[in-house]
Amino acid sequence: MNILIYGTGVIGSIFAGKLAFSKNNVTVLARGKRFKEIKKNGIILTNPKTRKRECVSVHVIDTLLPNMEYDYIIVAMQRNQVDEILPVLAKNRSKNIVFVVNTAGGYDKWVDAVGKDRLMIGFPSAGGERNNGEVNYFVGKGLQRFFQTTTFGEYNGMKTERVKTLIEIFNHAKIPSVFCSDMDAWQKTHVALVTSIGNALYGYECNNFELGRSYEDVKDMVNGVKEGFQVLRKNGIDPTPKKLGWLNLPTPMLTVIFCLFMRTTLAETVMAKHCVTARPEMILLQHEFDKLILKSGERTPTIEKLKRNLHATKGA
Structure with a gap:
C-alpha cells in the first residue's frame, strides 16, 4: 500500500515506522531538522519497556504536489497546525485523506477543503516522546484499550471497503484498530x-x-x-x-x-x-x-x- 504520513511528530513517526515495518510503501512529509534526521537515519522507534530499538528507511519529502497520488494520506498533526495545510490537501488528487487530528469543532473546514467523498477520520491510541531523532513510544494494546483504541471511520458513518482496508493495514502493522460509525461523537x-x-x-x-x-x-x-x-x-x-x-x-x-x-x-x-x-x-x-x-x-x-x-x- 502506498501511504503518505503528513506530519512526523510522535504519532506520525509511530505510524510511519510501524506501517513501513509491515511492508507498506511509506512516504513521510517533514521539514527542517526532522526532514534531515529522517533523510539520514530513517524512522527510529524505541520501546521504553523492552528497550527494543527499531530502525526503518522511508521516503521523505518536504512538499506535497498536486500530482503526488497515494492510496491514503494520513494527516497526523496537532489541531492548531492543520488549517494551514488544507489548501495543499485540496489541490492533491489522492482519493483517501485521513485526518488523525484531535477536534471538538466538527469537520466543516475539512469538508470544504477535500470534499465529503475523500474525507476520513481517525484517532490514535499511541504516544510517547521524541528526543534526538528517536521516538520512545507506546501503542495502545491489552488493558490500555479499555481506555482507548486506535479508531477510524467515515465522515458519513458508513463502514466502507476503504475504511475496512485501512483498519486491516493498521492491525497488520500491530497497531490494534477498530471502526466507529460516529467519529464526531x-x-x-x-x-x-x-x-x-x-x-x-x-x-x-x-x-x-x-x-x-x-x-x-x-x-x-x-x-x-x-x-x-x-x-x-x-x-x-x-x-x-x-x-x-x-x-x-x-x-x-x-x-x-x-x-x-x-x-x-x-x-x-x-x-x-x-x-x-x-x-x-x-x-x-x-x-x-x-x-x-x-x-x-x-x-x-x-x-x-x-x-x-x-x-x-x-x-x-
Whole structure:
C-alpha cells in the first residue's frame, strides 16, 4: 500500500515506522531538522519497556504536489497546525485523506477543503516522546484499550471497503484498530475527557506523579470529566465509545483509580509528556469545547476551575 504520513511528530513517526515495518510503501512529509534526521537515519522507534530499538528507511519529502497520488494520506498533526495545510490537501488528487487530528469543532473546514467523498477520520491510541531523532513510544494494546483504541471511520458513518482496508493495514502493522460509525461523537467525547485531565496536569506543571498524590485535585479532574460528559448529553451526543461507561462510576471510586494511575510511568508517557508539548493545541481544544458548553446551557463550575490552570501556565 502506498501511504503518505503528513506530519512526523510522535504519532506520525509511530505510524510511519510501524506501517513501513509491515511492508507498506511509506512516504513521510517533514521539514527542517526532522526532514534531515529522517533523510539520514530513517524512522527510529524505541520501546521504553523492552528497550527494543527499531530502525526503518522511508521516503521523505518536504512538499506535497498536486500530482503526488497515494492510496491514503494520513494527516497526523496537532489541531492548531492543520488549517494551514488544507489548501495543499485540496489541490492533491489522492482519493483517501485521513485526518488523525484531535477536534471538538466538527469537520466543516475539512469538508470544504477535500470534499465529503475523500474525507476520513481517525484517532490514535499511541504516544510517547521524541528526543534526538528517536521516538520512545507506546501503542495502545491489552488493558490500555479499555481506555482507548486506535479508531477510524467515515465522515458519513458508513463502514466502507476503504475504511475496512485501512483498519486491516493498521492491525497488520500491530497497531490494534477498530471502526466507529460516529467519529464526531467519539472525538467530542475524547476532548471532554482530555481537556479536564490536561488542565488538572497544568496545575502541577504537567507532573503527573504530584497530581496523583492530591486526592482533591484528582477529584476535581474526575468531576470535570463528568461535567463534560453531561455537556455532551445535553447537546444530544452520547459519550462514545460505550466502553467508557466505567467513567460513570461514583466519583470517590474513580478518584482513587485515577490517583493510582497518575502515579505511573504510563500516565507520564501518554498524558503528562503530551501536555508539555501540546499546550497551544489544548487551548484550542478547550475553546472548541467551550462552544459546546455554551450551546448546552449546562453549568460547569469544575471545568471553569480547571481552566484557570491552563491559562495560568507560564507562557500564557
